[in-house]
Amino acid sequence: MAQIRPMGSVVGGEITGVDVKRLDDEGFAPIYEAWLKFGVIVVRGQQLEIEDFLRYSRRFGRIVRHPSKSTRHRDHPELTVLGIDKFDADGSLNEAIYRRGAEGWHTDGAYDEVPFKATQLYALAVPGTGGNTYFSSMYMAYDALPERLKQLLEGRNGAFTYGGRNGRQSLLNEADRNRPPAFHPMIRVHSETARKSLYFDPGKILYIEGLEQEQSDEVIEELTERMIQPEAGYSHQWRLGDIVIWDNRCLVHKAAGDYPPEEDRIHWRVSIKEPMS
Ligand SMILES: O=C(O)CCC(=O)C(=O)O
Ligand SMILES: [Fe+2]
Numbered sequence: 030m031a032q033i034r035p036m037g038s039v040v041g042g043e044i045t046g047v048d049v050k051r052l053d054d055e056g057f058a059p060i061y062e063a064w065l066k067f068g069v070i071v072v073r074g075q076q077l078e079i080e081d082f083l084r085y086s087r088r089f090g091r092i093v094r095h096p097s098k099s100t101r102h103r104d105h106p107e108l109t110v111l112g113i114d115k116f117d118a119d120g121s122l123n124e125a126i127y128r129r130g131a132e133g134w135h136t137d138g139a140y141d142e143v144p145f146k147a148t149q150l151y152a153l154a155v156p157g158t159g160g161n162t163y164f165s166s167m168y169m170a171y172d173a174l175p176e177r178l179k180q181l182l183e184g185r186n187g188a189f190t191y192g193g194r195n196g197r198q199s200l201l202n203e204a205d206r207n208r209p210p211a212f213h214p215m216i217r218v219h220s221e222t223a224r225k226s227l228y229f230d231p232g233k234i235l236y237i238e239g240l241e242q243e244q245s246d247e248v249i250e251e252l253t254e255r256m257i258q259p260e261a262g263y264s265h266q267w268r269l270g271d272i273v274i275w276d277n278r279c280l281v282h283k284a285a286g287d288y289p290p291e292e293d294r295i296h297w298r299v300s301i302k303e304p305m306s
Contacts, residue, residue, distance in 0.1 A: 031056070033063045037263030040166045040280060042067030049075055049085040049272065057088055064089075065221055069164045069263060069275035069282075075151070076270060079105055082151050082297055089274060090146050090301040096191065097200040100126075102297075109298040111150070115290065122290050125199040131286025132197070132232055134165065134256060136277045138300060139189040139233045142211045147301040149274040154295040155267045160288035162265045167226040167279050169261035171216065174227065178255075179216070181248065182227075186212040186238040193233040210235055219278055220303065226279040229256055256281065267294075274301075 031047045042063045047056065049072055064070045077085075083105070086092055092107045102108040115126050138145030150162075171179070188210035192198040198206045215237065217228040231253040236245040264285075265273060275282055288294055 031059055033059065035067065036071070036265075037164075038260050039169065040068040040164055040261065041263030041265070042070040044070055044072045045074070047072060050077070050081050052085070052088075061089070064274060064276065068166060068280045069265070069273065071265065072272040073268065074270045075272050077151060077272075079108060079297070082149075082272075083107065083299065085272070086149050086274075086299045086301060089149065091304050092299050093145075093302050095298070095300050096140075096205055098202050098205070100200060107299060109300075110295065111298055112154070112293065112295040127290055128284075128286045129200070130162070130282070130284035132283075134163075134281040134283050135230045135232050136167075136228070136281050138277060138302075139187075139213060139228075139230045140191040140208070140211055143302050144211070144213060145277045145300050146303045147274050147276055148298060149272065149301065150296040150298050152267045152269055152271045152273075152296055154293035155269050156288035156292040156294045158288065159285055160267060160294045161285045162267070162273070162282055163285065164263045164265065164275060164280050164282045165257050166261040167228065167256070167281060168224050169258045170227040170229075170256045171225050173258050174255060178248070178251070182215040182237070185215050185240075187215045187229065188212055188235045188238060189230065189233045190235055191233065193230070194235060195232065197232075212238065217278065222279070224279070227252070227256060228278075230281070231256075 032045045034043050036043050094106050095109045100109050102110050115123055117123050137148045190210045213228055218225055229252050
C-alpha cells in the first residue's frame with residue numbers, strides 16, 4: 030500500500046512504499062488522486078528502465094515530443110535527457126543546458142495550442158548541494174488577485190510563444206523558431222478539479238489580447254509580481270530514484286540553477302498532454 034503525505038503547506042506530496050513498475054489500476058488511483066490534490070508529487074526510490082518510465086508516464090496522459098530536438102534521447106525521441114553535454118568542446122559551460130528551467134517561473138508548453146498537462150522527471154544523478162526545483166500554486170495566485178485584475182482577465186486570452194518577449198530560443202533548431210503564438214485563457218478552469226487558476230508565464234507571454242500594448246505590458250508586470258504567493262510553494266530536494274510529476278495547468282515551477290556545474294544533475298523527462306477527445 031502506498032503511503033501518501035503532504036510535503037509543502039498546499040502543494041507537494043510524497044509517495045513511498047510503491048514500485049511503479051508493478052502498479053495496477055487500483056494501485057494507481059490514489060496516486061493520481063494525490064497528484065490532483067497536491068499539484069506535484071514525488072514517488073521515492075524507483076529503479077526504472079526507459080520503457081518502465083514511459084509506461085508509467087502514459088498513465089497520466091498522452092506523451093508528446095518536446096520541441097527541443099537536440100536534447101531528445103536518440104533512441105526514444107519522446108524522452109528528453111536534461112543535464113547532459115553541459116560542456117562545449119572548448120570546455121566552457123553551456124549555460125542554456127546548465128540553466129535550463131532556471132530562467133524564471135514558468136509553465137511548460139504554453140506555446141502549444143494544446144499546452145502540456147504535466148511534466149514528469151526521473152532523477153538519474155543528483156548533485157551534492159543545490160539543484161532543487163521550486164513549485165508554486167496558481168490556484169492561490171488566482172485567489173489572491175485583486176477583484177480589478179480578476180475582472181480584467183476573465184474571458185481574455187494571452188498570446189504565448191516559446192521565446193516570449195525576450196525571444197530566447199537557443200535550445201530550438203533554427204527551423205523550429207519563430208512559430209506563431211498560441212492563445213490560452215489567462216483565467217483557466219481546471220478540467221479535472223474545476224478550480225480556477227491564473228494561467229501565466231512571464232517568459233512566454235507576448236501580450237494579453239484586447240488590451241493596448243502599454244496596458245498589456247503593465248498587467249504582465251503586475252502579474253509577474255503577484256504570481257508567487259507566500260505559502261503557495263514547495264521546494265523539491267532531489268534524491269536518486271525520485272519520480273516527480275507536476276500539473277502545468279495549475280502550477281508554475283523553476284529550477285534553482287545553483288548546483289556546482291562540475292557535478293552531474295541528470296533527469297529523464299516526458300511532456301504529457303490531455304488525451305485527444
Ligand atoms: O530541472 C529542473 O529542475 C526543472 C526543469 C524544467 O523546468 C522542466 O523540465 O520543465
Ligand atoms: Fe519547465
